[in-house]
Amino acid sequence: DADVTQTPRNRITKTGKRIMLECSQTKGHDRMYWYRQDPGLGLRLIYYSFDVKDINKGEISDGYSVSRQAQAKFSLSLESAIPNQTALYFCATSDFDPAGGTYGYTFGSGTRLTVV
Amino acid sequence: QQPVQSPQAVILREGEDAVINCSSSKALYSVHWYRQKHGEAPIFLMILLKGGEQKGHDKISASFNEKKQQSSLYLTASQLSYSGTYFCGTEIIQAGGFKTIFGAGTRLFVKA
Numbered sequence: 535d536a537d538v539t540q541t542p543r544n545r546i547t548k549t550g551k552r553i554m555l556e557c558s559q560t561k562g563h564d565r566m567y568w569y570r571q572d573p574g575l576g577l578r579l580i581y582y583s584f585d586v587k588d589i590n591k592g593e594i595s596d597g598y599s600v601s602r603q604a605q606a607k608f609s610l611s612l613e614s615a616i617p618n619q620t621a622l623y624f625c626a627t628s629d630f631d632p633a634g635g636t637y638g639y640t641f642g643s644g645t646r647l648t649v650v
Numbered sequence: 651q652q653p654v655q656s657p658q659a660v661i662l663r664e665g666e667d668a669v670i671n672c673s674s675s676k677a678l679y680s681v682h683w684y685r686q687k688h689g690e691a692p693i694f695l696m697i698l699l700k701g702g703e704q705k706g707h708d709k710i711s712a713s714f715n716e717k718k719q720q721s722s723l724y725l726t727a728s729q730l731s732y733s734g735t736y737f738c739g740t741e742i743i744q745a746g747g748f749k750t751i752f753g754a755g756t757r758l759f760v761k762a
Contacts, residue, residue: 538691576652576737577692577752624691631699635679635741635748641691 537561540625540642547615547649555610555645557625565630566608567639568592568600571622580623583608615649622646651676653740655753662728662760670723670756672738679748681714681721682739685732686755692737695723728760 538559547553559566568580579592581600589600597619599611612619625642653674660668672681680699684692696707698714698721706712709726721740725732735755742749 574754576754577739579750633679635699635743636682636750638682638694638697639684639692639739639750640694643691644689646689 536643537640538625538627538642540623540645542645543643544646545648547647549616549649551615553612553615553647555623555625555647557608557610557642559606559608559625559627559640559642561627561629561640562605563627563629563640564605565628565636566602567626567628568598568608568610569624569626569641570594571624571644577624580610612647612649615647617649620647620649651742651751653738653751653753655736655738655756657756658754659757660759662758664730664760664762665727666760668725668728668758670725670736670738670758672721672723672740672753674719674740674742674751676719676740676742678714678716678719678721678740679743680741681712682741682750683712683721683723684737684739685734686737687734725758728758730760730762733758733760 541556567582569577583602623645626639628639629637656671682697683695686692712723714721737755738753739750
């Protein structure tokens with residue numbers, strides 16, 4: 535089994551629909567993240583969580599919400615999907631060094647979301 | 651704040667060498683490097699934590715010049731399997747903690 539599992543792998547949804555992307559991990563990491571990838575823009579951070587009670591906005595959180603159900607589970611919701619949210623979404627986990635810096639990310643396989 | 655990667659794309663013949671650069675306008679705590687195949691997840695290659703540090707495994711290595719806020723990834727004697735997009739992730743220290751910002755990527759294509 536993969537260390538970080540995302541479901542679904544592909545999804546087509548209509549404008550205005552609510553959709554949830556799910557992520558689970560077996561790495562045992564406390565830190566989990568949701569990233570969005572668009573061609574030519576690289577990875578942009580949507581939300582992150584350093585433990586179950588900690589949720590933080592990233593640089594592009596508008597239109598998204600998250601839930602950290604357990605250490606191993608972190609879901610991303612689009613409350614009312616719009617076409618410019620069409621993108622490839624990655625969940626990731628990380629370990630951290632003694633100073634608190636990130637010690638590399640492990641990414642899930644991604645969810646390709648299309649909003650029509 | 652996004653680090654600048656250069657070149658944007660490179661085409662190599664099998665066995666040739668390549669260098670990919672990552673430059674930041676911010677003071678860096680660390681630099682990570684990733685490789686992503688089309689439609690797949692980025693895979694962590696290595697992290698460089700200290701200024702002047704060099705790391706590598708097999709024929710892929712990297713350096714980190716803390717003073718210049720730059721890192722370079724070296725691919726030696728490239729193989730077909732090296733094809734993909736390479737990203738740097740630069741970690742900075744800001745109020746409240748650490749932040750990682752990814753570059754836009756360098757597309758590498760190795761042909762036989």
